[in-house]
């Protein structure tokens with residue numbers, strides 16, 4: 001039995017859940033696909049810099065949005081191009097200067113919950129999840145904002161907690177269910 005949910009307004013997230021039997025167990029597997037195009041809005045980055053950030057974001061989104069809990073498993077494929085205008089409602093991922101954000105310390109945002117524009121503060125581009133003395137990283141913010149673009153809000157745990165409250169990089173089973181219902 002399979003059901004497919006296609007994002008109705010071109011947000012370019014699809015989530016498909018398939019149920020199959022493994023012996024007596026009923027296994028539910030969800031496949032998520034996320035696509036976007038990344039652009040430099042700081043005016044300071046080379047195309048190689050942006051490609052490197054896109055590669056890091058793809059890897060983290062695939063890692064953060066893959067997991068298992070009991071008889072549920074989920075995997076994600078992320079494809080982030082660079083150097084093009086976003087097309088067909090594809091997610092627009094902007095690497096922004098700090099001055100873009102309305103308040104100091106904002107690491108990233110989306111145009112709206114479930115929206116298709118993701119902004120990431122370039123001030124964290126050099127921070128990886130293994131950096132010391134900080135929960136903030138490009139990887140966590142990039143994946144967190146993808147969660148917002150997929151319709152998730154704060155307060156549901158893990159990756160969707162704000163960075164000052166958590167350094168978790170993972171989303172959970174109920175959030176996967178929400179993504180399937182939202183997209």
Ligand SMILES: [Zn+2]
Pocket residue numbers: 144148154162
């Ligand atoms: Zn947030």
